[in-house]
Amino acid sequence: MMKQIKMKNLIPYIIAFFILAVSCNRDYDVPIPSIGENSILKGTNPLNNASKPLMEGIYATSATSGRFGDTIVVKWNRTSLSFACYNGIYFVMNAGYLDSKISLEGYWRDAYSDGTGLCTMTIAEAEGGNEIVNEISPQKIIIRGEFGNGEGLPDQSLTLTYLRSFSDKVKNTKFNILAHRGGGRTSDKLPVSENSIEMLNFTEKLGSTGIEVDVRITRDKVAFIYHDSDINIRLTKKGPLSGEIKAYSWQELSSYVRLIHGEKIPTLEAALTFVVDSTNLNAVYLDMKEDKEAMAVVIPIQQKMLQRARDKGRNVSIVVGIPSTNVLNDLMNYPDYQTIPSLCELTVDDVRTVNSIVWAPRWTMGTQNELVKQMHAEGRLAICWTIDNPAWIKDYLSNGQFDGLLTNFPSVVAYYHYIQK
Amino acid sequence: MGKRKIAIVLVFLLISLAVFPQQKDSVATRPVRFSLSLGTGWTHYIDNLDYGNKYLNKDFAGFSFRFLWEPEYRLSLGAETGSYTMFKVKNPTGTVASGDITRKVTPILFIVRMRIVDHFYLGTGFGLAFLTNTSNYAGQKIVTNTTSLSNYQFSASYIYPLSTHWQLGCETKLFDFGAYNDWMYSLQAFCAYRF
Numbered sequence: 001m002m003k004q005i006k007m008k009n010l011i012p013y014i015i016a017f018f019i020l021a022v023s024c025n026r027d028y029d030v031p032i033p034s035i036g037e038n039s040i041l042k043g044t045n046p047l048n049n050a051s052k053p054l055m056e057g058i059y060a061t062s063a064t065s066g067r068f069g070d071t072i073v074v075k076w077n078r079t080s081l082s083f084a085c086y087n088g089i090y091f092v093m094n095a096g097y098l099d100s101k102i103s104l105e106g107y108w109r110d111a112y113s114d115g116t117g118l119c120t121m122t123i124a125e126a127e128g129g130n131e132i133v134n135e136i137s138p139q140k141i142i143i144r145g146e147f148g149n150g151e152g153l154p155d156q157s158l159t160l161t162y163l164r165s166f167s168d169k170v171k172n173t174k175f176n177i178l179a180h181r182g183g184g185r186t187s188d189k190l191p192v193s194e195n196s197i198e199m200l201n202f203t204e205k206l207g208s209t210g211i212e213v214d215v216r217i218t219r220d221k222v223a224f225i226y227h228d229s230d231i232n233i234r235l236t237k238k239g240p241l242s243g244e245i246k247a248y249s250w251q252e253l254s255s256y257v258r259l260i261h262g263e264k265i266p267t268l269e270a271a272l273t274f275v276v277d278s279t280n281l282n283a284v285y286l287d288m289k290e291d292k293e294a295m296a297v298v299i300p301i302q303q304k305m306l307q308r309a310r311d312k313g314r315n316v317s318i319v320v321g322i323p324s325t326n327v328l329n330d331l332m333n334y335p336d337y338q339t340i341p342s343l344c345e346l347t348v349d350d351v352r353t354v355n356s357i358v359w360a361p362r363w364t365m366g367t368q369n370e371l372v373k374q375m376h377a378e379g380r381l382a383i384c385w386t387i388d389n390p391a392w393i394k395d396y397l398s399n400g401q402f403d404g405l406l407t408n409f410p411s412v413v414a415y416y417h418y419i420q421k
Numbered sequence: 422m423g424k425r426k427i428a429i430v431l432v433f434l435l436i437s438l439a440v441f442p443q444q445k446d447s448v449a450t451r452p453v454r455f456s457l458s459l460g461t462g463w464t465h466y467i468d469n470l471d472y473g474n475k476y477l478n479k480d481f482a483g484f485s486f487r488f489l490w491e492p493e494y495r496l497s498l499g500a501e502t503g504s505y506t507m508f509k510v511k512n513p514t515g516t517v518a519s520g521d522i523t524r525k526v527t528p529i530l531f532i533v534r535m536r537i538v539d540h541f542y543l544g545t546g547f548g549l550a551f552l553t554n555t556s557n558y559a560g561q562k563i564v565t566n567t568t569s570l571s572n573y574q575f576s577a578s579y580i581y582p583l584s585t586h587w588q589l590g591c592e593t594k595l596f597d598f599g600a601y602n603d604w605m606y607s608l609q610a611f612c613a614y615r616f
Contacts, residue, residue: 219563230567233601237471240510240522242554242601243565252558256473256522 030189033107033118033151040103040120044096050135052076055123058419059143059160061085068108072160073418074143077204078280080106082411083160084207084418088112088390090411091119092205097133100125108147111206111409114189118154121145128162138162167421176283176404177413179208180386181227182271185408186235186260193259194235195225197266197274200281207414210283211275212321212385212406215268215298217290222250223268223297229289235260246290268298272305276314284318285343285360285383285406291326295334302341319343319358328354343383348374356380360406363387367400376401390416426482427463430610454492460485460592460611466508467604473510473522481506483607485594487532491615497534501546501574502527505596507605520558526598526605527551530574540581546574550598571599580613588613 059072073084081104083091093106102123109116121143123129128141141162146154181194183203192198195213203211214227228235231245237258241248245257253265266274268286275281286302288294302318309316322328322344331337331354344356348371351359358381361368372382385406387393394416396405407413464483468474485503492498504527511521530546537543550569555562573596580590594607 219561238601239470239472240474240477240508240524240554241556242524242552243567247563247565248556249558249561252556252563258472 030109030114030116030191031151032109032191033116033148035105035118035120035153038153039105040122041094041096041105044098044103047095047097047102047133048135051132052081054132054135054137055081055128055141057141057165058163059141060163062159062161063147063157065156068158071163071419073415074160075207075414075418077207080205082205082207082414083108084411084415086390086412086415088409088412089115090206093119093121097129100130100133102129102132104143104145111188111411115149117147117149117152119145119147119158120154121158121160166418170418170420174403175417176210176381176383177208177410177417178210178212178283178285178383178385178404178406179203179206179410180212180406180408182213182225183208183211184410188408191261193261193263195227195266195271196259196261196263197271198261198263200271200274200279203410204280206410208281208410210281210285210317210404212285212287213268213271214289215286215294216246217294217297218250218253219247220249220251221297223294223301224250224253224265225268225271226265227289231257237262269301269305272301272318273308276305276309276312276316282314282316283404284316285321285358286319287321287323288327288330291324291330293330294327295320295330295337295340299334299340306341317341317357319356321360322346322350322354322356345385351375351380352378358383358403360385363392363396363405367396367402369399369401372401388412427480430462430482430608454490454616456487456489456491456497456588456613456615458485458487458489458588458611458613460487460503460609462591462607462609464505464507464605464607467606468508469602469604470508476510476512478509478511481509483609485607485609485611487611487613489532489534495536497532499532499534500530500548501532502529505605505607507598507603520556522557523555524603525553525555526569526596526603527553528572528574528596528598530572532574534576534578540579542576542578542580544574544576544578546576548572550600552598552600552603567600569598569600573597573599586615588615 056075059074061068061072069086075082081093081095088111091108093104095104104121108119123143128138131138143160147158148154183199184190186194192202213225216226231241239256241256319341338355342356343358343360344351345360359375360383363384375382381403383404384402387405388408390412393413397416405413461484464481466479483505487501489497489499507524509523512519528550530548532546534542534544550572552567554565576594578590578592580588582588590611592609596605
C-alpha cells in the first residue's frame, strides 16, 4: 500500500517555491543617507561663487580604510561639491561657512554597487578656510572629517590634502563627459529615474558636462524621452498600460505612466528647455530610437532649442544622433539635412555624407586615432560610446584623442579626466 | 464582475456538490490515464498597481481548459490554458484620460497536480502567458501584446467523481504573471472527463 504523503512534509517545498517565484522582483532603491537634524550646515552661509573654484583640484587621500584610493578629484558643479575616486566612488557634498570655517556635508556612493554612507568634513580657518571664504588663493587646503556606512553616523576618519590644481591640459581642453540615458541609468540605483527632468537636474553632481537622451515618438507625433521600446516595470511604476510605448498617445502616457521613482515621462521639448534654462550642461545627444519620419518631429524641436540657447547666451550643442542606416536615411529625407547638427555613429564616410559635426564610434572599435585625427582636421568632434570600465576609461583618456566619452559612470570619467597632468 | 454573477457561480458550485453522491476516488474501477477538464468561475485581480488604478474593476469571469496525464494514483502531469480578464480601468467621461484600459491574459502552463487526501489536490504550474492590453482613448483602440516568460500558478482542488469517467469539482488558483508582476486568483467550478 502506498505510503500517504503528509501535508506538513510538502509545506517547506511550497514555501520555497513561493519564495523563488516572488524573489525575482528587482529593487531599484538605494536610499540617500541623511544626517537629518544633526546637520553641521545649520546656521552656515553659502559660499560665494568666487570661492568655489579655489577648492577645486587634486587632493591626497588619507582614509582609515583606504577605500577611496590615494587621490581624489574635487570639483564644483552647479549645485554641490563633488569628489571623484578612481574606483567609481563619488561624494556629493553641500557646503557652507561660518566665520572662516567651511563645513561640508553629504554622502558617498559607490557607482558600481549599493555602497553608500554619510560624510561630514570641515576646512579649518588655518587650513585654507580663511583664504577660501575671503576669495584668496590658499597656501594649503586640508579637508578633515569622517565618513560612515549606510545610515550610520560618520565614524571613520578621512583627510584630504590639496596637492595641485587641474593641469593646463585639462583647463584648456573642452572635454565632454556625456552621461547616458539623460544622466544616469535607473539600473544603477540612482535616486531619480533615467531620462527624467529630475535626472537632468541631478547628473551634474556625477561630473557630467553633457547628456545623451533616448528619443521616441508617440502615436500622435509627440517626441519624448524614454529608453526601452516597451512600457515595463524595470523603468516605470506599475500601471495599467503595457506593451509597445510608441503605440500610445502622449495624453495616455502622460496620464497612465510614471517612471520608476514617480516622475512623469518628459517630452523632448520639456527636457531640452530644462537643460537650456536650468543647467550648466553644454551638450545633448539625441539618440534617435525611431527611424520613420522621426526627424521631421525632432529637428524642429532641436532648432527651436538651439535658438533658445542662443537667446539666453548659452553655448549648448544639441545634436540628433544617427545610430543606424535607417535613421541616416530618415535624416537625408529632411530638407537641407547637411545643415542639421548631427552625431553619426556609423562610418566616417557617412559622417561626411550628412556633414555630421560629431563622429561617435563604439568604444569596442578602439581608439582609432588616425580616423579621429581626420575628423579633427575636418573640424568635427569625435566622441566614443559607451565606455564604463575604469581601466578602459583610463586607457582611452591616456592613449586616445577623443573629445569626449559617453558613459554610464560619469564620475569615473571625471576622475580620470581631471587627474591628467 | 457583479455580485450577482459571483453568487450564480457559488450557487452552481453548491448544487453540484449536493446533487451528485460522493464516491471514493481512491478505488479505480478501470485504468484511466488521461483527463480533459473545462472550468469557469470568478477571477479577482490583486491590485498592486502603483499608478492609474483609481477606477479599477478587478472582478471578472474566467475560463480554463486542462489536459492531464494521470499515470498513477497520486500524481498527474499536464497542460492548462485559459482566458482571463485581469482588470479594466474605466475612467469616467470628463476626466483627463477618459476611456478604458483592459488587460487580459492567456496562460499556457505545465501543470503538476498531486492528490493529498481523498478528493483534495494541490497543484502548481509554470509556463508562458500572453498578455493583451486594449486601450480605448479618444475614439482610438490600441491593442498591445506582451509575452510573459516567467509565470506561476498554485491551485487547490476538491474533486467529486460522478462515475468512472466524469468528475465535478471546484478549484481555487493563484496566478503570478511575471512580465508586469500581476497577481490574480480564481475560484472555478469544473467538469472533467477521464479516459
